Amino acid sequence: MYEEIGAIIGRGFSIWRHNLSICVPFVLDVIAIGLLAMVLLVSIIGTVPEAFANIENVPPEDVIQAFEQKGVVIGVYIVLFFVLAVLVSSFFTAGATGMARSANATGFSTLGEMWAAGKKYCIRLFSASLLSVIIYAIGVLAVSALFVPFVSVESLSDITQSPEQVDPGLVALMIAWILAVCLILIVISLALAVLSPAIVVDSLSAISGIRASMRFFRENIFDVFLLWLVTLGVSMAFSIIGMFFESTGLEGLWSTAGGIFSVLVIAPLTTIWWTRLYMSRTGKDLHRYDRAYAV
Numbered sequence: 001m002y003e004e005i006g007a008i009i010g011r012g013f014s015i016w017r018h019n020l021s022i023c024v025p026f027v028l029d030v031i032a033i034g035l036l037a038m039v040l041l042v043s044i045i046g047t048v049p050e051a052f053a054n055i056e057n058v059p060p061e062d063v064i065q066a067f068e069q070k071g072v073v074i075g076v077y078i079v080l081f082f083v084l085a086v087l088v089s090s091f092f093t094a095g096a097t098g099m100a101r102s103a104n105a106t107g108f109s110t111l112g113e114m115w116a117a118g119k120k121y122c123i124r125l126f127s128a129s130l131l132s133v134i135i136y137a138i139g140v141l142a143v144s145a146l147f148v149p150f151v152s153v154e155s156l157s158d159i160t161q162s163p164e165q166v167d168p169g170l171v172a173l174m175i176a177w178i179l180a181v182c183l184i185l186i187v188i189s190l191a192l193a194v195l196s197p198a199i200v201v202d203s204l205s206a207i208s209g210i211r212a213s214m215r216f217f218r219e220n221i222f223d224v225f226l227l228w229l230v231t232l233g234v235s236m237a238f239s240i241i242g243m244f245f246e247s248t249g250l251e252g253l254w255s256t257a258g259g260i261f262s263v264l265v266i267a268p269l270t271t272i273w274w275t276r277l278y279m280s281r282t283g284k285d286l287h288r289y290d291r292a293y294a295v
Helices: 005-018 020-047 058-070 071-106 113-149 153-161 168-191 197-202 208-218 221-245 251-281 290-294
Strands: none
Touching: 005 020, 005 071, 005 221, 005 251, 020 071, 020 113, 020 221, 020 251, 071 113, 071 197, 071 251, 113 168, 113 197, 168 208, 168 221, 168 251, 197 208, 197 251, 208 221, 208 251
16 A cells, blocks of 8 residues: 555554554564663673772773773673674564564554564574675675775874874865765665665565565655655654753763653654555555544
C-alpha cells in the first residue's frame, strides 16, 4: 500500500501513540549497554589496580606506565565490549523493528514480537552492522584518497611545528576534506537507512539486506532524504530548545531530559516511520489508523 510521506508521518505518529511499548527495546538496550560499560570499567580497574589506588598521589607517568604494561589486555576488554555492545543493540534494534512491522501492519504490537524478532534477526543485523562499519571506512578512505595528491609531507610538518604560519590553501583543503567526509557519511547513512526494516520485514540476510537498502535508496531518493530531514529535525529540536537553558543552571537537567526523550519517543517513533516507509514502498499491507490519525 503506497503512502505519501505526510501520511507515513501522520499515521506513523498515531501508530506510536497506540503502541508506546515500542520504547521498551530501546530502554532495555540502554540498560544493557550501561551494565556492559560497568563491567568494562571494573575489568580495567581489576587489571591495573595500581593506577586507581590512591590516584590523587600517583604520578601521571606511573598511571600511563601501568596502562602501557597491560595495554593488550585492556585492548581486548575494549574490543570485547564493543562487540558485545553491537550484538546487544542488534538484538533490541531487530526486536523494535519487529514490533514496528507488526504495529504498521495490524495496528498493534506486543513484547513477544520483540523477543521473537530479536532472536531471529539478531545475528543477521549484527553482521550487517559490522559490514556497515567497513562500508563507512571504505567511503572515508576513498574520499581521503582524492585529497592525498594535494597534501605534501612538508605542509603537514608545518602544521605541527608552526600552526600559526599554515598555508591558507592547506586550511581550505582540510575544510574541503572535512566537508567531503561529512557528505559521504551522510550519503552512506541514507543508503543504509532502511537496513533494519529490510532484514526484518523481508527476512533477508546481512548482505542481501544491505543490497536491498541501497537499492531502496536509489529508487526512493527523495522520500528517504525527506524522511531523514524530518527525523533529523525531531532529533535536533531538543538541542535547539536546550540552547535557551544555557547559563541558567538547568543545562544538566535538560540534557538528561533530552536523553530520556530520545529513548522513549524519538527512537521508537523514527523506527516506526522508517519501517512504514519501507513497507509502503515495497507493497506491504499497512494499517491506516485513520480514526486515530484524525483525532
